[in-house]
Amino acid sequence: MKQLVAVIRPEQLPAVKEELARAEFHHLTAASVMGTAPKTEQRVFRGVRREISLFRRVRVELYIQDAQVERAIDAISKGCMNSGGFGKIFVNEVADVVKIWTGERGSRAL
């Protein structure tokens, strides 16, 4: 079992979600997060220049079977490329999963 964590820009979420749904990934978790980037941005607020170093990002998490990883990566990548081409995907190993309602464990619980 794998965990996919994609960090993308907020405006990319609709496109990524659409591609994931098309690839039949119906369970995802998304959170609004802030992240730094090597380049900062200058923004003027009430005439005062301000350096913005924390940007709004969305973290999309997916928990999937090992065999689904490439398909999910393709879907996320396609969605990201359709919306500007930003983003990064991290793939992690998942030790165990528990489905509370049935008590099932491991890949059956996904």
Added chain:
Amino acid sequence: MNRAAVFLSIVLALAASGAAWAQEVESPPPVYDGLSTLWILMAAAMVFLMQAGFGMVESGLIRTKNSANVLMKNLLDFCFAALGFFVFGYAIMYGSEGAFVGTEGWFLVGASSPVEGLPFEIFWLFQAVFAGTAATIVSGAVAERMRFTAYLAYSFLITAFVYPVVGHWVWGGGWLASLDFHDFAGSTVVHGVGGVSALIAAWMLGPRFGRFNKNGTANVIGGHSLPLVALGTFILWFGWYGFNAGSTLGMGEPDVVARVAMNTTLAPSAAAIVAMFVAWGRYGKPDLSLALNGALAGLVGITAPCAVVGSGASIFIGIVAGFLVVFGIEWLNVVRIDDVVGAFPVHGLCGAWGTVAVGLFGQASLGSPADGLFYGGGFGQLGIQCLGVFACFAFAAVAMGIVFKTIDAVLGLRVSHETELRGLDIEEHGLESYSGFQIFTTE
């Protein structure tokens, strides 16, 4: 004591004769009605506050990423309305008694108040805040996607040229006025024009990204703050007492002012209740935003007939408005026009209904030009009301179609897809409404 009285009367007599003599040379100083002036000043301020009402309703019904943008539009459309109405608007609306447009008093040079006892400036102010109301109705319908510069151009053009033409026809001695078309406070003149412009603009802009699916079904793009929508609606309702009861243009007939205020309470109450139950029946739950839309629908509906109908008729007008607004919003989803706040159902549909209702429920004894259909007056007044609504709506649709097409060609009506997704606040204004909050900026 007696001597003093005699002396005083001599002085007064001299002063009076002096005044009489002066009269032959120059016009007499105008006599103002202080109470009326005070009331219209207050009413104008209340109508001005409706800008805040519109601002809260609209920003609450859209996503956080665009709410500063819609408030900018609400502020600036009033400011452009004030200047547009100063430069051209007033002259077109009240300048002279032509059938179609007034042609005198540009920049208010030589302009005067058509209402006896009311200083010109207060009359102008009261009319200017009405023009601002007509302009600001559109901002909600085009929210989250209309380019800011395009909106600025629009708000000047509607208040300088489009709204005043309709205003002239109905209130400035134009052809509809001579037909005895009756629109007391502007169901058609203000709300009809604003509502039709909103529909045309929303249709030309196209729906927001994600509002409709490819198979034609509608999605909900939820508003970010229902408390703001509710606050805005209460502010609008409060302002409406100035809007309707101030349209008496004075305190000369307190009974009319009182009747207007009472009708302005009954109709929105009935409409909100009906809208709530219709939504409850059709969608399973009483929806706050639709009930609030219902109250506004009733207010728009009673705006034209408020002075010339009884309380029972007001309640009936409100009931119909409550149905119209919910089904109107459903209709927009069917034809896939993305009117974000329901500006057309509230202001356009109910504006038309209220104006037509004068021909159904109007009573000559209360000041209607003729008895309505249900009071034995036959179809005469009803026909005139229908003709007036049709003419004003058609003119507004064509004129605003030309205005928006021109703006689209020169400035571009709609923001880019990327701007729409990132939000107009950050892209067009470089700021966020809720800086520091963790909020999803898409969806």
